[in-house]
């Protein structure tokens with residue numbers, strides 16, 4: 442069967458941000474693309490839909506944040522963004538703390554009132570834990586940054602649930618995603634630009650794909666016709682799992698998955714915040730989102746809560762996070778080497794590059810790679 446009957450210039454595998462940027466940008470240069478996705482919707486894990494007029498992020502909270510003005514201006518072409526600033530509250534066995542780690546947290550934990558007092562407390566705990574030299578794992582990194590008390594109450598249990606392994610078995614960079622600041626500032630991110638698209642991410646992607654030069658076909662699994670696709674398309678942008686592309690020839694990379702449970706409640710404010718993290722080890726979910734607080738839209742008499750449960754990944758589940766520990770990073774390098782040999786195929790996105798990217802990084806890398814194309 443001839444698949445490329447329209448003589449597309451590109452086959453794009455995956456309608457997430459990397460693939461959609463490529464489709465949009467090559468269309469601007471007059472190139473045709475066919476974008477396929479095995480799911481029944483566009484947007485990848487950024488997909489949103491409305492219920493009772495409230496935007497729900499089906500694959501967990503996606504708050505766009507960046508320091509890159511070019512990326513911010515780029516996404517703002519396709520949607521207005523609201524001014525949402527993420528300010529997460531942590532619940533540890535009924536005790537509430539502000540996140541990320543800042544003077545409010547330090548006051549709530551130790552009643553310290555000045556940056557000097559907070560720094561002294563953290564230093565005391567770091568020395569008592571006997572941590573010297575560069576951190577070897579997430580636990581050591583956390584204790585050396587914010588001390589043992591905060592590690593025990595706000596990080597240890599959450600991390601173990603999130604990753605299904607101990608903090609001593611995880612790379613230290615994961616905890617450095619979270620700011621540590623000696624000011625009373627609860628902004629979860631350090632970036633200058635932040636927000637959520639007013640009509641949700643799906644509308645943003647629909648706008649990016651609105652071109653006669655782009656065809657979108659959903660419910661198509663690349664692997665059902667991999668050989669035909671590789672033969673017939675002159676250029677392929679692949680954003681699925683890199684190990685699967687190479688038939689797992691060096692072994693399987695590990696991923697972490699999530700599942701979500703939604704609850705509709707007849708009131709307009711159930712938890713008082715967009716995100717509350719449950720940081721103990723026993724509560725089976727890691728966080729609860731209340732979507733109306735992301736943009737204040739929708740039916741005033743209803744609210745929707747989503748509980749996020751981490752779970753082991755297998756081929757029947759969605760891969761959300763790469764596990765960038767040493768073992769998997771070594772394995773990824775082998776696949777990357779194979780990928781570099783394939784001139785026709787570009788690998789991108791969280792799964793194609795096996796990187797714990799934020800959304801802005803995916804846009805940035807997609808724009809960089811597509812700019813190299815012409």
Ligand code: UDP
Pocket residue numbers: 531540595596597599600603615616618619718720
């Ligand atoms: N983390 C934690 N406690 C929290 C929030 C985060 O220990 O209350 C740790 C955890 O290991 C997590 C990492 O910090 O995987 C990164 O958190 P982030 O919120 O950036 O994760 P994401 O939103 O990407 O799932």
